[in-house]
Amino acid sequence: MGKNILTLSDATFDETIAGSDTPVLVDFWAEWCGPCLMLAPTLDEIAAEQDGKLQIAKVNVDENPTTAQRFNVMSIPTLLVFQPGDSSAEVKRLVGAKGKSQLLADLAEFVG
Amino acid sequence: MxxxxxxxxxxxxxxxxxxxxxxxxxxxxxxxxxxxxxxxxxxxxxxxxxxxxxxxxxxxxxxxxxxxxxxxxxxxxxxxxxxxxxxxxxxxxxxxxxxxxxxxxxxxxxxxxxxARMLGLPSEQRLLGYGVSTCATCDGFFYRGRPLAIVGGGDSALEEALFLTKFATKVTIIHRRDEFRASKIMRDRALANDKIDVIWNAEVTEVVGDQAVESLVLRDTVTGETSTLEVAGLFVAIGxxxxxxxxxxxxxxxxxxxxxxxxxxxxxxxxxxxxxxxxxxxxxxxxxxxxxxxxxxxxxxxxxxxxxx
CATH class of the missing domain: 3.50.50.60 (FAD/NAD(P)-binding domain)
Structure with a gap:
């Protein structure tokens, strides 16, 4: 996992979003999810390139079922984007693994 | 460049x-x-x-x-x-x-x-990621203790149905014919599983739900009659x-x-x-x-x- 990526838990989710200066893209994933593993290197690259513009974070749904349930995540990988300071609801939801070019296009409003 | x-x-x-x-x-x-x-x-x-x-x-x-x-x-x-x-x-x-x-x-x-092929229903597309899934190994986890349905009749569908019994209370296989085209070993395994039910000669015509799947509308492919099946999730494995x-x-x-x-x-x-x-x-x-x-x-x-x- 890239060094720019944060690991969130049920306990730290709200405070991390609250304390962020940039939008946060949260990847809901699990080790047994093939498409999640396919997506991981792409997120590592985006995290490195978008450092300071878009924070990337991960929630392991196995270990943090409460957060997954709270945002009605029923399919993984699901990517949710939160505005800085507002963890009440996501402003963007993407379901399923995508390639880097597609992902960057879908995230155009958040990436530089 | x-x-x-x-x-x-x-x-x-x-x-x-x-x-x-x-x-x-x-x-x-x-x-x-x-x-x-x-x-x-x-x-x-x-x-x-x-x-x-x-x-x-x-x-x-x-x-x-x-x-x-x-x-x-x-x-x-x-x-x-x-x-x-x-x-x-x-x-x-x-x-x-x-x-x-x-x-x-x-x-x-x-x-x-x-x-994976989809059914092609607007309601299926709308609820993709909210209870409609094409990946049992990814999403089965979210349905612990809840009833599920899976559409299909091939080896993949039956393999996924068996996998989903690890989580779901019940897995209903919906198949449009009166027999599976899956291999005998998979048919035998699926039909022997207590948690698996099969609805033969049926197709899904609508996935019902607002923010999550609540039920399916089924149509009998022989009689044309419609019925409702309450499930929390629909897995699509139709090829x-x-x-x-x-x-x-x-x-x-x-x-x-x-x-x-x-x-x-x-x-x-x-x-x-x-x-x-x-x-x-x-x-x-x-x-x-x-x-x-x-x-x-x-x-x-x-x-x-x-x-x-």
């Missing part, structure tokens, strides 16, 4: 693509594999693979693909983890673009595989369609979109472009047959390059 030149570009990274990479890498052809978003292919969505020779205890699909990728890397394969955006096979070397990056290749092996959108109007495709290859060969309608695996096989569609045709493509490509390059 100037194009990068390669002897071989492999598009796709399931068993067909990675086997062709292992073979062409060992032949010092330094293949570039554009592995795509669905890197590893359909096996990444499976659990235990019991019928790939060499693994007497079975092997997890993602582990098998990780092994194949490692084997290809060991002999000098290079990987690009993104999707091909367009191709130009009208002149040689052939053009392949990933976004703005252009690659030129003396020969191409296409192994883009197939993707696959080949990933050939990139090659429409470029290569000869059959009426179902599969790449047409010459008899006993992986040669496509364009000399120097070869196709292997599920993208050209609507008959066998197994990991081992995909790997086998990947090997054929590699050997045919080597010979073709020796004669033409």
């Amino acid at each position: 100037s194009a990068q030149h390669r002897e071989i570009v492999v598009i796709g990274s399931g068993p067909a693509g990675l086997t062709s990479a292992v073979y062409t890498a060992r032949a010092n052809l330094e293949p570039l594999v554009i592995e795509g978003v669905g890197a590893g292919g359909q096996l990444m969505l499976t659990t235990e693979v019991e019928n790939f020779p060499g693994f007497p205890e079975g092997i997890l699909g993602p582990a098998l693909m990780a092994n194949m990728r490692e084997q290809a890397l060991r002999f000098g394969t290079e990987f690009v983890t993104d999707d091909v955006s367009r191709v130009d096979f009208s002149s040689r070397p052939f053009g392949v673009w990933v976004g703005d990056t252009e690659y030129r290749a003396d020969a191409i092996i296409i192994s883009t595989g197939a993707s 696959h369609t080949p990933n050939t959108a990139l090659f429409e109007g470029v290569l000869d495709l059959d009426e179902n979109g599969y790449i047409v290859t010459a008899a006993d060969s992986t040669a496509t309608s364009i000399p120097g472009v070869f196709a292997a695996g599920d993208v050209q096989d609507h008959v066998y569609r197994q990991a081992i047959t995909a790997a086998g045709s990947g090997c054929m493509a590699a050997i045919e490509t080597e010979r073709w390059l020796a004669e033409h390059a």
Whole structure:
């Protein structure tokens, strides 16, 4: 996992979003999810390139079922984007693994 | 930006693509594999693979693909983890673009595989990710203690149904015919499972729910009667369609979109472009047959390059 990526838990989710200066893209994933593993290197690259513009974070749904349930995540990988300071609801939801070019296009409003 | 030149570009990274990479890498052809978003292919969505020779205890699909990728890397394969955006096979070397990056290749092996087919209902599309899923191994976890339905009647559908019984209270298989086309071993296993019910001769006409799946509207394919089935999730396993959108109007495709290859060969309608695996096989569609045709493509490509390059 890239060094720019944060690991969130049920306990730290709200405070991390609250304390962020940039939008946060949260990847809901699990080790047994093939498409999640396919997506991981792409997120590592985006995290490195978008450092300071878009924070990337991960929630392991196995270990943090409460957060997954709270945002009605029923399919993984699901990517949710939160505005800085507002963890009440996501402003963007993407379901399923995508390639880097597609992902960057879908995230155009958040990436530089 | 100037194009990068390669002897071989492999598009796709399931068993067909990675086997062709292992073979062409060992032949010092330094293949570039554009592995795509669905890197590893359909096996990444499976659990235990019991019928790939060499693994007497079975092997997890993602582990098998990780092994194949490692084997290809060991002999000098290079990987690009993104999707091909367009191709130009009208002149040689052939053009392949990933976004703005252009690659030129003396020969191409296409192994883009197939993707899960959907029912084609607007309600299914709207609830995708909210209770409608095409990946039991990914999403079964979210349905612990809840009832589920799965549509389909092939080996994949029954395998997924059995997997889902680990989580769900009950798994109802909805099948449009009165018998499964799955293999006998899978039929026997599914029908013997207490948690599995089957509704024969039925199709899903609507997925009902606002923010989550609440129920399905079913239509009896014999009587035409409709009924409702309450479930928390719907898994769709009704087969696959080949990933050939990139090659429409470029290569000869059959009426179902599969790449047409010459008899006993992986040669496509364009000399120097070869196709292997599920993208050209609507008959066998197994990991081992995909790997086998990947090997054929590699050997045919080597010979073709020796004669033409």
